[in-house]
Amino acid sequence: MKIIFSSPFPPLWSKGVSEIASLLDAKVVYIGDLLRAEVKSNSLLGEEIKTVFDSGQILKPDLVSELLSQRFFNDSDNKILVNYPNNKTQSESLAKFVKNSAYRISACVVVSSDKASITKKFESQFHCMDSSHPKLETSEGNPECEICNKPMIHSYDLKNHQVTHLIDSYFDDNGALSGVSTLSRVLGLETIPFTTPKEVVNQIQGLSHENV
Ligand SMILES: [Zn+2]
Incomplete structure (x- = not known):
């Protein structure tokens, strides 16, 4: 089961995310940690990421999708990804990548905010x-x-x-969180509002099996 937890300013909800994770027996992964781990591994992808970081450029979303393929999707563990995608460009890239792969996202949990x-x-x-x-x-x-x-x-x-x-x-033009609104529109994903960890977990467990 792979979940995207989306909120601007994720540290504020980190306690809620860990509670959801422990109820689902899932690991919480932060995009920043995944990037650092890849760089540290000295892989080809890690070297590419490091070059971008060192030059002060913005990481291309396609590079992040490749990273997620290896460190998020390609793993049998339940995982909750926090802090990605955060904007429309990132979201469109990830949606395209998931569409063209065998990977599935089970649901997006969204902290509603304006x-x-x-x-x-x-x-x-x-x-x-x-x-x-x-x-x-x-x-x-x-x-x-x-x-x-x-x-x-x-x-x-x-x-x-x-x-x-x-x-x-x-935010998108309608004031919705642009990362998730794009992802759920393109992939037809379930979007679950973040209320209490227990309520979120109930909703995730109620999803049809084939999604999860
Ligand atoms: Zn002080």
Whole structure:
């Protein structure tokens, strides 16, 4: 069983994802970890990924699909992929890849969110100058670090074009999460809203057998 867990800002839902995983006896895999593992393995694909990283370019979605083929689909374990695909381009590439392969995605779990609430999440993230001190999510203006009492720093600058572009890329023209809406449209996938881990698991287990 292969599940896609899609949400902007995945760290906020990581506890929910681990609960779903333990109920389904599945492994949670983050796209960043898969990329790093492939680079570390010194495979041909890993070298290609490293070259792109080193040059500061954006990874081509087709390269990621190939990575997922090896490290996500081609494995009998139940797996939940987090943080991919996040935008329309990534999603279209992955959908095309799955369509042309024997691989199946069982379902997408989606955290429903809109641009305003996600922007607020980004605004609420703080960290300390000392990166070993804990991060904080708060809607209060000027929090202090609980370890050193120094003022904390906004982790994301909402005036930074890259940050606003990142937030924009999560949503399609209708305000839906673009990664999942494309994937489910092209592949006809079940989309399950993230409510409680138990409810999500009930819905996944209720899917027809041939999908799973
Ligand atoms: Zn501190």
